[in-house]
Amino acid sequence: MAKITFITSDGKTKTVEGTSGSVMELAVQNKIKGIDGDCGGVCSCATCHVHVKPEQWNLTGAPDELENDMLEFDENVSEYSRLSCQIKVSEDLDGLELTVAK
Amino acid sequence: MKKSTISDPFKEAREGKGFGEMNDQNDPVKMVLGHKDVRKCAHNWKTFQSGGEEVGRIVVPSEVHIREIRQIPFEVDPPEHKSYRDLVDPWFKRPLESSYQASLSEIINEVVDEALDKGVIEVVEGFSLKLQSRALTLLLNIPYDEADLWISWGTHVFRSEDTALDGDKANILYDYIDAQIDKAIANPGDDLYSVLLASEVNGKKMTKEEVKGVLILTFAGGRDTVINAVTNSIAYFADHPGSLDRLRAEPEIMNTAIEELIRYFSPLTQMGRVVTEDTQVCEHAVKAQSRISMCWASANRDERVFDRANEVVLDRKVNPHVAFGFGTHNCLGATHARQIMKILLTTLTQKVKSMEILDCKENIEDLDEFKRKVGYDSINVKFNKL
Ligand code: HEM
Ligand code: FES
Numbered sequence: 001m002a003k004i005t006f007i008t009s010d011g012k013t014k015t016v017e018g019t020s021g022s023v024m025e026l027a028v029q030n031k032i033k034g035i036d037g038d039c040g041g042v043c044s045c046a047t048c049h050v051h052v053k054p055e056q057w058n059l060t061g062a063p064d065e066l067e068n069d070m071l072e073f074d075e076n077v078s079e080y081s082r083l084s085c086q087i088k089v090s091e092d093l094d095g096l097e098l099t100v101a102k
Numbered sequence: 103m104k105k106s107t108i109s110d111p112f113k114e115a116r117e118g119k120g121f122g123e124m125n126d127q128n129d130p131v132k133m134v135l136g137h138k139d140v141r142k143c144a145h146n147w148k149t150f151q152s153g154g155e156e157v158g159r160i161v162v163p164s165e166v167h168i169r170e171i172r173q174i175p176f177e178v179d180p181p182e183h184k185s186y187r188d189l190v191d192p193w194f195k196r197p198l199e200s201s202y203q204a205s206l207s208e209i210i211n212e213v214v215d216e217a218l219d220k221g222v223i224e225v226v227e228g229f230s231l232k233l234q235s236r237a238l239t240l241l242l243n244i245p246y247d248e249a250d251l252w253i254s255w256g257t258h259v260f261r262s263e264d265t266a267l268d269g270d271k272a273n274i275l276y277d278y279i280d281a282q283i284d285k286a287i288a289n290p291g292d293d294l295y296s297v298l299l300a301s302e303v304n305g306k307k308m309t310k311e312e313v314k315g316v317l318i319l320t321f322a323g324g325r326d327t328v329i330n331a332v333t334n335s336i337a338y339f340a341d342h343p344g345s346l347d348r349l350r351a352e353p354e355i356m357n358t359a360i361e362e363l364i365r366y367f368s369p370l371t372q373m374g375r376v377v378t379e380d381t382q383v384c385e386h387a388v389k390a391q392s393r394i395s396m397c398w399a400s401a402n403r404d405e406r407v408f409d410r411a412n413e414v415v416l417d418r419k420v421n422p423h424v425a426f427g428f429g430t431h432n433c434l435g436a437t438h439a440r441q442i443m444k445i446l447l448t449t450l451t452q453k454v455k456s457m458e459i460l461d462c463k464e465n466i467e468d469l470d471e472f473k474r475k476v477g478y479d480s481i482n483v484k485f486n487k488l
Binding site for chain 1: 137138141142144145195357358360361407418419420421422423424426428429432436437440
């Protein structure tokens with residue numbers, strides 16, 4: 001079980017629990033504003049873009065090359081950007097805080 | 103080569119100079135071919151604009167001579183683009199609602215049942231056009247029967263057999279939309295026309311012209327693209343019965359299968375932009391006021407990004423395709439199109455044992471330097487019941 005907190009563009013904070021699947025799927029199930037997951041998680045739509053807290057970057061790790069490419073020309077990218085469909089939910093992520101990019 | 107194969111005519115140019123050149127009605131287009139360059143140009147809306155003075159110029163072939171109405175939000179740049187897009191986005195997400203999906207499922211079951219009853223059917227007119235038209239009534243939230251008229255227009259509403267673009271034919275659609283807008287003004291309902299007419303953008307009421315600009319785009323952008331996606335899917339599964347069986351046995355790969363088919367088909371080959379300042383694409387100078395295009399179909403076969411780029415890999419997990427565009431103007435109709443694909447594939451796995459292509463005539467786009475198959479003019483397919 002991992003507790004993950006999303007901070008959305010309207011300044012609201014929501015903590016949800018997950019055990020499996022991707023962080024994008026977890027966010028969509030919990031109707032987190034700004035995470036749409038249009039492509040279902042194949043890394044094509046970038047509607048699952050989040051910013052990781054710098055001090056938690058080691059929890060998620062950096063994006064791989066293809067994900068990085070898609071982020072490269074996305075709006076509002078930071079050094080700590082990830083596509084949340086490419087992050088697997090696991091115990092290790094417990095306590096993670098993500099700021100939704102959109 | 104199988105009948106359903108869609109090959110990649112861009113490979114050599116993409117891996118060589120990185121761009122192609124197309125003369126389109128004496129207004130040449132520099133076609134950007136690589137995945138990264140395409141994304142870069144799509145991202146850079148200031149230098150490569152959609153909303154220039156000359157309406158219709160970003161479409162390839164150019165519609166400058168046949169259209170005066172600006173398509174919205176397609177031919178508007180940021181920041182105005184966002185105001186329009188925010189207005190229409192929620193409406194175009196309606197395909198995520200379960201009632202919408204139930205109605206769409208009825209529509210798709212009806213065409214699949216008809217094909218199975220008839221046994222042999224010409225898929226473009228007899229299946230895909232009907233499916234696409236009836237599904238569009240859901241997107242516009244208008245009565246189902248309205249689709250009969252659109253079906254009667256045939257597949258060539260914008261294009262006729264001998265010329266790529268046909269102004270008279272386009273006028274049929276524009277006059278029709280004018281009449282529908284007047285009807286909605288006289289008698290407002292809960293359809294897209296009425297909803298837009300009652301909307302405000304930046305504190306100003308949407309004008310008739312603006313509403314028309316949105317509707318023309320909804321008709322034009324969602325027609326050939328969906329027809330090709332549907333027809334090409336039928337052709338693919340007819341040629342690959344094992345793939346249909348696999349999808350039946352492993353419904354969990356449905357999502358990756360849809361995205362992969364869309365990548366492989368790339369139903370919209372390219373879209374243009376007008377260059378606003380002297381600059382470079384692919385290390386090659388381009389002048390202000392000239393045109394470039396982003397060739398989604400080529401980017402989607404870029405081997406630097408996709409392993410086995412010319413194969414359909416139904417469970418491709420990471421698939422950063424740009425078939426629905428990239429960035430600001432990414433496809434507004436994608437939610438609708440994806441639902442169509444999902445319900446179509448599900449229905450096929452439930453009802454169809456196999457299909458067989460009897461004969462077909464390919465639809466080859468003439469892009470000057472390149473010839474690209476985008477679908478079929480006609481294709482006769484035999485449907486076998488499960
Ligand atoms: C498989 C089917 C489809 C494909 C492959 C497709 C592809 C695309 C692509 C590549 C773009 C980007 C154009 C650009 O960057 O200038 C786009 C934009 C657009 N598409 Fe689609 N499309 C499809 C279906 C639809 C449908 C069903 C509709 C509506 C009924 C639609 C409406 C639009 C609109 C309104 C835009 C412009 C969005 C904007 O400017 O913000 N499309 N489409
Ligand atoms: S859900 Fe589409 S890129 Fe993550």
